[in-house]
Amino acid sequence: MGGAERTAKKRRRQQLAAKSEGAKAVAKARGGGDTKRIAVIVGVVVLVLAVVTGGLIWTNASKNATEGQTIPTESVQADFPERRDGAVVVLGEEDAPATIDVYADFLCPACAMFEQQYGEQIKKKVEQGQLTVRQHMLPMLTKQSDPPGYSLDAANAALLAADEGKFIEFHDSLFAHQPEEGKRGYDKEQLIQLGRDLGITSDAFADGVRQGKYDDLLQQEMDRVTKDTSLHRDFGGGQRGFGTPTVVANGELVDLSDPAWLDKVVSS
Template sequence: MGGAERNARKRKQEQQQRSAGAKAVSKARGGGVNTRMVAAVVGVVVLAAAVIGGVIWTNSSKNETEGQTIATGQPAGNVASVREGVVVVTGKPDAKATIDVYADFLCPACGQFEKTYGPQIHEQVEAGALRVRTHMLPMLVEQSDPPGYSLDSANAALCAADDGKFTQFHDALFHSQPEEGKRGYDKAQLIKLGQDLGITNAAFPACVNAGTYNQQLTAELARAQNDPGLQRDFPNGRRGFGTPTVAVAGKAITLDQDWLTKVLAAPQP
């Protein structure tokens, strides 16, 4: 074999080797791209599933009151309540002490107030030592989803008061209090609670559905917010009205641990 032939053959082998190497590199690069593409697609699918799952969980949590029957709770005792405008008065007229309680059915702090002090208040009312004037206010009317539970529940409680069931209705709504920012109870659920408590009067559902006391409740909220005697200092440095507020003789008092004992022991104006 001559030198020229050997050189030609060598060049051909080198070309074949370069071609095979290029194909291997191309295949490897193509595989890397495909791997990255698959990984990216999988990541997008997992993220989408997480987002969808989060939305479903959030909606479920937000709407957890939907379709629920509000528990009626324990019997409220034997002391009757009387509606006086948008204030409900419970207790004997000759009770030693009288307090005004301002609250909102959606207010978390009001729920805690009822849990902590409600039994003591009921006990003193039953004993004839305490008279309670309850003002249920639509303070957080925009803080439910959909808005309006704060006002609907306050109105429904006054409708229940017209049938002598205010205390039972009041206690049941606080016992099963919805979470602020989420769905409250709708009017049908509020009507069902009243009926479960023994209200048979056809005027009750009509009162709830019509929002009979809505205007008066809104006016009472404005009055309370602008009453100098009900202004309090808050931890953030703000001064104003908030719920829950307890007042004696028109003046807000400090809700320390022994506030009720102090009220009962103090000379009444």
Template sequence: MGGAERTARKRRQQQSAASRAVTQARGGGGPSRKTIVSVIAVVVLAAVVIGGVIWTNASKNKTEGTTIAPQTSSAALDTADERQGAVVVSGKADAKVKLDIWADFLCPYCGQLQQRSGQQIEQQIQAGNVQVTYHMIPLLNDKSDPPGYSLDSANAALCAADQGKFTPFHDSLFASQPEEGKRGYDKAQLIKLGQDLGITAPEFAACVNAGTYDDQLNAALAGVRKDPSFQGTPTVLHNGQMVNWTQDGWLDKLISQAG
């Protein structure tokens, strides 16, 4: 083989090596572009899923370690003898409009009732025009995570009523209402709310921790479930008749009709 032929052959070998290097650089000798994209997609999806789980857990437990903001503007309404068994009666016995309200502290529609009409109801109680019998029942007791908030909060509200603090306790729980299906407030948080509202008697904490009124509340729930006038929470009755609390001016209308 002559020198010219050896030189040509060497040039061809160099060109072939260069061609293979370019092919590998473009992905011909390693993972394909499709494979790389698929791996990236899996990594991104995993990150999204993990992030979603973290966000969901944080959202579910957002009440943990928090303090319930005390609402004190309505404290003047209360007396220590309002509780009558598992209900609380607020207002004068000779009030011309007498309402019964069944509610659950976890119920979002009960929260809407309080937001729409709570302040007006309390003003009319204070004015002597309205008396309300509050039935705080644990209808959604299995709808918190962990279960039990409806019963714990209803019991704590009755414990607060014994100390003359039902209305601000009631209003505070609705103002900071937890979401249905998520964590409620534990007994320590409920006790702290009572203390922030000025309850100093050690009997209050003992009442909350012991679930003093749990049996009465469960019995009240079992009883109202048999009542055809009960339509879930909230149910508002006036003289045994259903009230459409979503209608604007409903309370003013009742007071006007009562003369």
């Protein structure tokens, strides 16, 4: 083999080696790109999972916000009698010149707004002997808490509090610190503790809350109210039915959109 031929052969080997190294470099570069892309994708997936997990934790914490809480008590200055009459709590002197029936639910946000707006005015009229209030606490939204049942449990506990002469304080405390509809309400032990914090120490109260003493009575009242068409209102679109809060005076539904409704009831 001549020198020229050997030189040419050597050059071909070098070219082939260069091509091979170039191919390896390209493959390595491509592989590195894929690795980087995979790392980015994995990072995004991990981030999404973290966000979803965080959202679930936040949602569960929000839903169960009342768990383990002590229900704060409200100090109420109310100098008038109260007594339970079946499923109704009567507030004030029964011979007052005006009487209203108030239908409400402890889980109803509109009822809490009603209490915030008119509660003190109503108590003042009762104290002055101008007004008797027949308070109907209804288990209308029993299925609207998670778990279901708070509406009924709270109404039952309120009737038991009335037996102890503590209805107003119990009533005002629950509305002032109302759980959010669709989420966890207060459980029976929390309702019992609220009673204790308000000075109710009898076993009858605690046992009555745990056993749902007035549950059947309240369900009967709820059935009566929903069937009483005189309590039904027009909700628009041809829809009529019962809703809370509802106030009745002299057998007529009160227009709560009128800010002077209470003064008109008392003066009529």
